[in-house]
Amino acid sequence: MSGPADRLLLNARVVTTEGVLDDGWVWMRGGSIGAVGHGAVPAEAAGADRVDGRGGWVLPGxxxxxxxxxxxxxxxxxxxxxxxxxxxxxxxxxxxxxxxxxxxxxxxxxxxxxxxxxxxxxxxxxxxxxxxxxxxxxxxxxxxxxxxxxxxxxxxxxxxxxxxxxxxxxxxxxxxxxxxxxxxxxxxxxxxxxxxxxxxxxxxxxxxxxxxxxxxxxxxxxxxxxxxxxxxxxxxxxxxxxxxxxxxxxxxxxxxxxxxxxxxxxxxxxxxxxxxxxxxxxxxxxxxxxxxxxxxxxxxxxxxxxxxxxxxxxxxxxxxxxxxxxxxxxxxxxxxxxxxxxxxxxxxxxxLRIDEQRGSLAAGKRADVLLLDDLLALQRIWVGGAEMA
Structure with missing residues (x-):
């Protein structure tokens, strides 16, 4: 299991509480989420390791x-x-x-x-x-x-x-x-x-x-x-x-x-x-x-x-x-x-009254993140920003 790091997960359908972001991205900054969006990525995330979502789904854990x-x-x-x-x-x-x-x-x-x-x-x-x-x-x-x-x-x-x-x-x-x-x-x-x-x-x-x-x-x-x-x-x-x-x-x-x-x-x-x-x-x-x-x-x-x-x-x-x-x-x-x-x-x-920290993808929350492919098969899993093998 690799430790938390700056990662930019992009080219995916990102599920948020406001809806699904097509061409979306999630910036994991250490153990928490730095930002979530679609289209152009923020300049401060430019140096993050990039993960291509290949058009799949990104969900909260x-x-x-x-x-x-x-x-x-x-x-x-x-x-x-x-x-x-x-x-x-x-x-x-x-x-x-x-x-x-x-x-x-x-x-x-x-x-x-x-x-x-x-x-x-x-x-x-x-x-x-x-x-x-x-x-x-x-x-x-x-x-x-x-x-x-x-x-x-x-x-x-x-x-x-x-x-x-x-x-x-x-x-x-x-x-x-x-x-x-x-x-x-x-x-x-x-x-x-x-x-x-x-x-x-x-x-x-x-x-x-x-x-x-x-x-x-x-x-x-x-x-x-x-x-x-x-x-x-x-x-x-x-x-x-x-x-x-x-x-x-x-x-x-x-x-x-x-x-x-x-x-x-x-x-x-x-x-x-x-x-x-x-x-x-x-x-x-x-x-x-x-x-x-x-x-x-x-x-x-x-x-x-x-x-x-x-x-x-x-x-x-x-x-x-x-x-x-x-x-x-x-x-x-x-x-x-x-x-x-x-x-x-x-x-x-x-x-459980922990929704300020977990349960959705939003800036400031824990980086508990799942990447699924188009057929809903799990591809990659991050727990607190650390990737599980």
């Missing part, structure tokens, strides 16, 4: 807020070298920032996740940057446990949260829970006060319970349609609330297995491309051959790239990468490259 692992490793157990392997794997597929996502586990196991991730974040990270932790559980509904271990499902525990925040301030970025759980309203308010995104998932909540939770600060839904009470025209459930409440931003796993393309089209039609976030929900088997794996202590079998629990046959995360999710919504759903970029980069940055 992807931000994955829901990913459990990859390259054979799981965030629940990964040591420092394994964390490096996970971030390298996803970095090679266009993810420049991510949340280490847990599974339902004991308090002690979740605390160890925070310890390991916090330590990893304290050192330079050469690949995809770990921004913190997404706790998916353990405060969920056993009815919709999916690939979560029911032995550790408990109601929200405010004491745990306060202890974690004292010991690991700023590390927890997002937490998923069932809003119908006892004490959930208070817990959601606590998350919000601490600057943590409160999220619903693995929930049997009614439409009214989700609406009430949004009033307490709920503003995110994990893997929409999966592991939540479904829509019915007389009982809209969690899905109905997520589709219709503008306070909630919705994730979707766009791999063609978790959600039918028509479901993804419905989600985007209801929410708009400003309130949908592409995620991988990738587990350890991502990037690995078919075989038997582990997800949070539960045995998983991957066949044909699809991971399912060995017992019960539930989908067990995915083997998706962000570049594949991005391509899927462009090719199969029919959104534009700019809209897909918003769902993969801009929206997660805004949801």
């Amino acid at each position: 992807f931000i994955d807020v829901h990913v459990h692992g990859g390259a054979g490793h799981d965030f629940m157990y990964a040591d420092q070298e394994e964390l490096r392997a996970i971030t390298r794997f996803h970095g090679q597929h266009g993810t420049t920032a991510m949340l280490a996502t847990s599974l339902t586990a004991s308090r002690e196991e979740l605390t160890r996740v925070l310890e390991r991730v916090s330590r990893f974040m304290s050192d330079p990270m050469p690949f995809a940057q770990l921004l913190g932790v997404h706790f998916e559980g353990p405060f969920i509904n056993v009815k919709w446990k999916g690939a979560q271990n029911p032995a550790h499902i408990v109601p929200p525990q405010a004491e745990w949260l306060e202890d974690w925040m004292r010991r690991f301030p700023g590390v927890i970025k997002l937490q998923t829970l069932a809003p119908e759980s006892e004490g959930a309203a208070d817990y959601i308010e606590r998350l919000d006060r601490h600057g943590i995104v409160p999220s619903c998932g693995h929930t049997d909540a009614t439409y009214d319970q989700i609406a009430a939770a949004a009033g307490h600060g709920l503003r995110h839904a994990v893997h929409t349609f999966n592991a939540m009470s479904p829509y019915h025209h007389r009982a809209p459930g969690t899905v109905g609330a997520v589709l219709t409440d503008d306070r909630i931003t919705a994730e979707v796993i766009a791999d063609g297995h978790h959600v039918h393309p028509a479901g993804i089209k419905l989600l985007i039609s209801a929410k708009g491309t400003d309130r949908v976030i592409l995620v991988t929900d990738a587990m350890a088997a991502a990037g690995m051959p078919d075989g038997e794996y582990d997800l949070g202590g539960l045995p998983v079998v991957m066949k044909g790239g699809v991971a399912r629990l060995k017992e019960g046959d539930s989908l067990a995360g995915s083997t998706l990468t962000m570049i594949d999710a991005f391509r899927f919504v462009v090719r199969e759903i029919g959104v534009s490259v700019a809209e897909a970029s918003r769902m993969a980069s801009g929206n997660p940055a805004r949801q």
